[in-house]
Amino acid sequence: ASYKGVLAPDSRREGLRIKTFELQATERPEHFRYKILLSRVGKSEKPLEGHLQVLIAGKQAGQDVTLELAALTAGLPDALAEQSVAFAFKHFQAIPEAGRFAELMLPEGFVPREIKVRADVQGEKPLLRTFKWNQEE
Numbered sequence: 001a002s003y004k005g006v007l008a009p010d011s012r013r014e015g016l017r018i019k020t021f022e023l024q025a026t027e028r029p030e031h032f033r034y035k036i037l038l039s040r041v042g043k044s045e046k047p048l049e050g051h052l053q054v055l056i057a058g059k060q061a062g063q064d065v066t067l068e069l070a071a072l073t074a075g076l077p078d079a080l081a082e083q084s085v086a087f088a089f090k091h092f093q094a095i096p097e098a099g100r101f102a103e104l105m106l107p108e109g110f111v112p113r114e115i116k117v118r119a120d121v122q123g124e125k126p127l128l129r130t131f132k133w134n135q136e137e
Helices: 002-007 069-073
Strands: 015-025 031-041 048-060 063-068 084-089 092-095 102-105 110-121 127-132
Touching: 015 048, 015 110, 015 127, 031 048, 031 084, 048 069, 063 069, 063 110, 069 102, 084 092
Parallel strands: none
Antiparallel strands: 015 031, 031 092, 031 102, 048 063, 048 084, 048 110, 110 127
């Protein structure tokens, strides 16, 4: 059922979908696990290629702050080397690959509010999706 929803969602517009930004708390307060799922709608067999930019918006010391995901993964396993994440797929792609989770670490005192995922696809308009930060305790 999960894959059916990925490959054949209700929407009629063809192209890229930012399906999920899955977030899990860990035993350490500022550490979280995340996974992103991208999919496409349509019959084209030509791969979708582009880059994702992921920003975490929140407050720190009373100020609105936006942090890049790459900066929050520095020094952790699966650290992102670039500020954007390249993707290329025909039907769907998980980031990181193989259904695993990657880690991010929030700075001390940072209170996250939302996650903004922007996909720049070659030959298409950018796609932006915002997810609420739902910390599982």
